[in-house]
Amino acid sequence: MSEWESIVVEGDRWVSPTEIGDWLAMTAERVRQLAVDGVFRRQEGTYPHRECVLRYLAWRAADRRDATQTAGDSRIRDLRADEIALRLERESGALIAEARAEALAIVDEFAGPLRSDMMSIPPRVTKDLALRQAMEREIEAAFGAASKRADAAGSPDLGRSTPPNRAARRAARHAGPR
Structure with a gap:
């Protein structure tokens, strides 16, 4: 379970996807898509206001960390490939x-x-x-x-x-x- 999936705010005000979208600068359709993806909790077409904002911010931070890690992993893979190519060149004379x-x-x-x-x-x-x-x-x-x-x-x-x-x-x- 990701850190953003564990965020639950008790006693939160439940609002429409349009209002969540206004707070997060996105469309109501994007709010619904994020609910389908599991980022937001939904109940009868409404969403917990503060919880959605907190979950969205945590989800974005996790997404950025993953992207940074992926770029670093890619660089490491390139360096390893260079090392292997150099070793093969050396071995082949x-x-x-x-x-x-x-x-x-x-x-x-x-x-x-x-x-x-x-x-x-x-x-x-x-x-x-x-x-x-x-x-x-x-x-x-x-x-x-x-x-x-x-x-x-x-x-x-x-x-x-x-x-x-x-x-x-x-x-x-x-x-x-x-």
């Missing part, structure tokens, strides 16, 4: 693959200019064409060996694709229909 792609993109950003810088050293160091070609071959061999090590570690594309954006995926999941 998606987060590891994403972190790896991001790391490889950083390596690419670093290795590209490094290769260019390294290949510019032989012409700056010597004018001897044979020595310059030998240095370039050794630099190429070093980069080739590094590429093979990266491939052996399981990265055939060396991170050339752009890494997925985790924040954008999460935002899209919570955006809902537009």
Whole structure:
């Protein structure tokens, strides 16, 4: 039993639904509907005046608490769903693959200019064409060996694709229909 259902005022004046409606800023039809819903007591088409006002106020307060609780519950459910989704992503290896792609993109950003810088050293160091070609071959061999090590570690594309954006995926999941 709700707290508003237990409100009973003895010796109250019994009035029409129109008068109750005037006091509560609603139509007589709404008063009758609330009686059908069990908010108001009715006897032979009349209603206890003070009791109806008190019950209505308590019923509205309980309704507001329920609405607030429902919004909080909804937020908790959303957070739990996010937690479960994160756990499933982690278990499926998606987060590891994403972190790896991001790391490889950083390596690419670093290795590209490094290769260019390294290949510019032989012409700056010597004018001897044979020595310059030998240095370039050794630099190429070093980069080739590094590429093979990266491939052996399981990265055939060396991170050339752009890494997925985790924040954008999460935002899209919570955006809902537009």
